[in-house]
Structures are given as C-alpha cells and as structure tokens.
Amino acid sequence: MKVAVLGCGSVGSQVVRLLLEQSDELAARVGAPVELAGVAVRRLEAAREVEVPEGLLTTDADALVRRDDVDLVVEVIGGIEPARSLILAALEGGASVVSANKALVAEDGPTLFDAAQKAERDFYYEAAVAGAIPILRPLRESLAGDNVSRVLGIVNGTTNFILDKMDTSGAGFEEALEEAQELGYAEADPTADVEGFDAAAKAAILASLAFHTRVSASDVYREGITEVTAGDVASARDIGCVVKLLALCELRTGPDGERGVSARVHPAMIPRSHPLASVREAYNAVFTESEAAGQLMFYGPGAGGAPTASAVLGDLVTIARNRLAHTTGAGESAHADLTVLPMGETVTRYHVAIDVDDKVGVLSQVAMAFAEHGVSIQNLRQEGRGDDAQLVVVSHEATDAQLRETMQHLEQLESVREVTSVMRVEGGAE
Incomplete structure (x- = not known):
C-alpha cells in the first residue's frame, strides 16, 4: 500500500512520522506493507518537525496524486483549493483518500462523496472534526x-x-x-x-x-x-x-x-x-x-498535530484494509433529505440583561413586552444602581423569532435604556 501525503505542516509531519516509525505495526494491522510514496510541500527548503527521507519531498502535488502506484492519498493542506482539485484527481486516478479538511467537506462534501462513489473508492475524514476524538465513525457506523x-x-x-x-x-x-x-x-x-x-x-x-x-x-x-x-x-x-x-x-x-x-x-x-x-x-x-x-x-x-494524525492513521488503516479486500466502506448517507429549518424556528431558553430607568411601572412594562410575543418568563431579578437598574430575565422555551420580536419591542420602550446582553440557555430542564 503506497501512501502519498499532501502537506507537511503540524498534522502532515506527524502523519509522516507515524508512517515511518510504525511501519511494521501498520503492516501487521493492514495485512500488507504500508510505504510512504511521497510528500507534497509548498517549499522544499522549509523547516519541518520531522525528517522526510531523501527523494520523497516534491512541490508537484498534482503529479504525486496521479501516480499509478499510489493507493492512498492523505490530504492535510486545508482550505478549498487546491485541496479539492487534488482530492478529485486522486479519486479519478484510482486512489482512496483520507482528509482532515473540515472547510472543504462542509462546503462541497457532496462533490467529493459523488466522486468517491463513481470511482468506487473510499473518502474518509474523521480528523475533520474534533481532532483525535472518534465521533464521525460512531455517527456513521456505530449509531x-x-x-x-x-x-x-x-x-x-x-x-x-x-x-x-x-x-x-x-x-x-x-x-x-x-x-x-x-x-x-x-x-x-x-x-x-x-x-x-x-x-x-x-x-x-x-x-x-x-x-x-x-x-x-x-x-x-x-x-x-x-x-x-x-x-x-x-x-x-x-x-x-x-x-x-x-x-x-x-x-x-x-x-x-x-x-x-x-x-x-x-x-x-x-x-x-x-x-x-x-x-x-x-x-x-x-x-x-x-x-x-x-x-x-x-x-x-480536539486539535494538535499528533492527536489529529491519530485520527488520520485510523482512517488510513481502515481504507487500506478495504483496498486489500477489494471493497469500500460506508459512503454518504443523505437519504432522509430533511429541510434545514431557519433560525427563527429554533426553540430554546434565553438569558436577557436590560438596563432600565429605576421607576415604578418599568417591571410591568418589560413583563408585558415578553408576554405579548409569547415568551414566558421563568425567572426575573432586579438590581438597582441609583437612577437606573438592570433587569435580568431568564425565559422558558420560545422560538428565536419570538425572542427577536420581544427585543425589538423592548428597545422601543422609553423606560428601557439598552438591552445589554442576550444569550441562549441550553442543556438544562425547563
């Protein structure tokens, strides 16, 4: 199994280190030798955290991913381009791909998934979220x-x-x-x-x-x-x-x-x-x-060279095993095709701090503003400061749209000097 690595920064250098230092163990886990075929970098003379064997560094990433003998490509350069073009070229050329590129997967994942399916190759990206923490595989497979x-x-x-x-x-x-x-x-x-x-x-x-x-x-x-x-x-x-x-x-x-x-x-x-x-x-x-x-x-x-490289190597071992077995792992699952709801329909609780005039009737005006827009108050406290006061309101659950309408109402009240803070409250019982 020949592996090409794109990028030799904080993560890439650790991927290279692990491939070199653990080659025997990786071969035992995969079932075949795992060999570093090349490392694409922007500048050959740049200082690096790991010493790359002579002859493996190249500035021609496109030529590296298109080599006939490359089975697996690891992309850890980040960004949208040239990462997207290089991944697509690798898949079209018959290589499987491991990526840590959250920005690219989030922006144009479907293009990459479709290309992998068409090429009958794997595209894995565990390292794109939360570094060393295994969360994508449990969501995709365990759950x-x-x-x-x-x-x-x-x-x-x-x-x-x-x-x-x-x-x-x-x-x-x-x-x-x-x-x-x-x-x-x-x-x-x-x-x-x-x-x-x-x-x-x-x-x-x-x-x-x-x-x-x-x-x-x-x-x-x-x-x-x-x-x-x-x-x-x-x-x-x-x-x-x-x-x-x-x-x-x-x-x-x-x-x-x-x-x-x-x-x-x-x-x-x-x-x-x-x-x-x-x-x-x-x-x-x-x-x-x-x-x-x-x-x-x-x-x-959730970050760092070695922890993220651990997630990369985990994906690499899995897809190397798949290559030897002439199969692929689970691809994209988008069958539910649900609507993404607008933020205005999101329901949660809110913590709101309001600077008001310290006079009779202000509290009832503020409470009425919340009530008129269907936002129920769970807790309210007042702190006086001379001629003004601060009201702190914690609401029951309401939609984001209801909360925004309430804030607009409050800002129109003469007794309200400023809504100084609005923060959502999550993770607790009503």
Whole structure:
C-alpha cells in the first residue's frame, strides 16, 4: 500500500512520522506493507518537525496524486483549493483518500462523496472534526441502527480555552485571547475561531452524518464569542451556569408539522451539572442523544498535530484494509433529505440583561413586552444602581423569532435604556 501525503505542516509531519516509525505495526494491522510514496510541500527548503527521507519531498502535488502506484492519498493542506482539485484527481486516478479538511467537506462534501462513489473508492475524514476524538465513525457506523435526535458539542479548542479563562479568572475577552495566542492556542488572526466559522463547518458535518441530510456550512446559523463579556460570564455563574461556544444540531418539527434539521453555533449558558460544562481549556467534547443508546459523550484533545494524525492513521488503516479486500466502506448517507429549518424556528431558553430607568411601572412594562410575543418568563431579578437598574430575565422555551420580536419591542420602550446582553440557555430542564 503506497501512501502519498499532501502537506507537511503540524498534522502532515506527524502523519509522516507515524508512517515511518510504525511501519511494521501498520503492516501487521493492514495485512500488507504500508510505504510512504511521497510528500507534497509548498517549499522544499522549509523547516519541518520531522525528517522526510531523501527523494520523497516534491512541490508537484498534482503529479504525486496521479501516480499509478499510489493507493492512498492523505490530504492535510486545508482550505478549498487546491485541496479539492487534488482530492478529485486522486479519486479519478484510482486512489482512496483520507482528509482532515473540515472547510472543504462542509462546503462541497457532496462533490467529493459523488466522486468517491463513481470511482468506487473510499473518502474518509474523521480528523475533520474534533481532532483525535472518534465521533464521525460512531455517527456513521456505530449509531447507524439508532435514531439520533441531537448532537451538542464543544468543537473548537481556542474558544473553549478563552471562555474557560474568562470563567476561572474573571478576565475579559481580549485578555483571555491574548493569553491563548501567547500559549499557541490561538492564531495571530483568530477570526475563524472566535467568530465561529471553524465550529460552523464542523457542525455542518455532524448534522449531515447524524440526520442523513446534506447540510453545508452556509446552512449553519453562526455567532462568535467576541461579544461575550466578563459580565455575561458572571451572570451565568449567578444562575449556576457556564458559558461555552456550542455547536448544536437537532431534529425539530417546524410550524407546519414537517420534521427538519436545526444547525447552529453560538455562545450559550449551560448548567454546571451538564457534562459539557466540565470540558476545560482547549479540550473538545461531543454529546449525542439518540432513541436507543440515550446520552453519550466523546471527549479528548480536539486539535494538535499528533492527536489529529491519530485520527488520520485510523482512517488510513481502515481504507487500506478495504483496498486489500477489494471493497469500500460506508459512503454518504443523505437519504432522509430533511429541510434545514431557519433560525427563527429554533426553540430554546434565553438569558436577557436590560438596563432600565429605576421607576415604578418599568417591571410591568418589560413583563408585558415578553408576554405579548409569547415568551414566558421563568425567572426575573432586579438590581438597582441609583437612577437606573438592570433587569435580568431568564425565559422558558420560545422560538428565536419570538425572542427577536420581544427585543425589538423592548428597545422601543422609553423606560428601557439598552438591552445589554442576550444569550441562549441550553442543556438544562425547563
């Protein structure tokens, strides 16, 4: 089994290392020798974490994937192009492919799945979501006989580190981000992480697998954590919660009674008793709920060269075995073809902080605004501050559209100075 690796950065270098160091063990597990055929890189002279044997490095990735003797291609360069073209060329040429490319799978997965099916080859991508944590294979295979109703996860280590520091130290967002960058958890440009783009791509992949429906990154409602304040984190603590950036994928029934898929990424308060609340620093965890299995949680390092390479090698061993057996594994399952529901139909609870004039009648005006739009108040408290006050409202379940209408109503009231914070509350009983 000859393997071509595209990319030799943090993940690619660890894939190469494992292929070289564990060649005998991999051969025993696969049933045939596993040989590194070549490693495509952008610059031959760049410094690398692992020493690649002489003659294996090349800058011609296209020629490498088209070689007749290459059986398996590992794509760990990321991005949309040239990764998509190289994967399609590999499949058309008869090679099976392992990828860690969440952005590409979330944006154009169907093209890759169709190409793999046409070529009668495997396209696996376990490493695209949550690093070393095995979650895609359980959704695709282990839970294939069950009905999954919800997938709830912390799938971005950078944002979890930032929010964890804000919770444990009282730091503000900028201070926690700076520490994450100093420790290497956040990039110099952290936009993809802190604005939720990375998590949204992963949510699309999780929803597609869990609900047998094609869901793309553009279908996922997205909010980042840049607007989360130390005050929000303190308010969460006051009600026994912690703030996490969550990827939430659910089966829902729309207003017309038709089943659909809800996929969203946003910061939310979850009870400290919830298993996801204990996920600290840069770790990831995915929580699933299904009809027969009930609640399951998958936890571990969600990024990093070696952990992600572990997931890549797991896929590689599986598809190498398939090649020897002249078969392929499970491909795309999109038979349900459910509608992706708009965010306005999503149902959850809300934590709302409102600055108001401290005078008689304000409380009843605010309560009436919630009632007029069908949002029931579960808990309300008032904190006075001289001439003004802050009302903190925790609602019962309501749709996102109802909540937005309520916020618009509140902003029109003369006694309301500002709606300072709106955050969803997830993971707890009503």
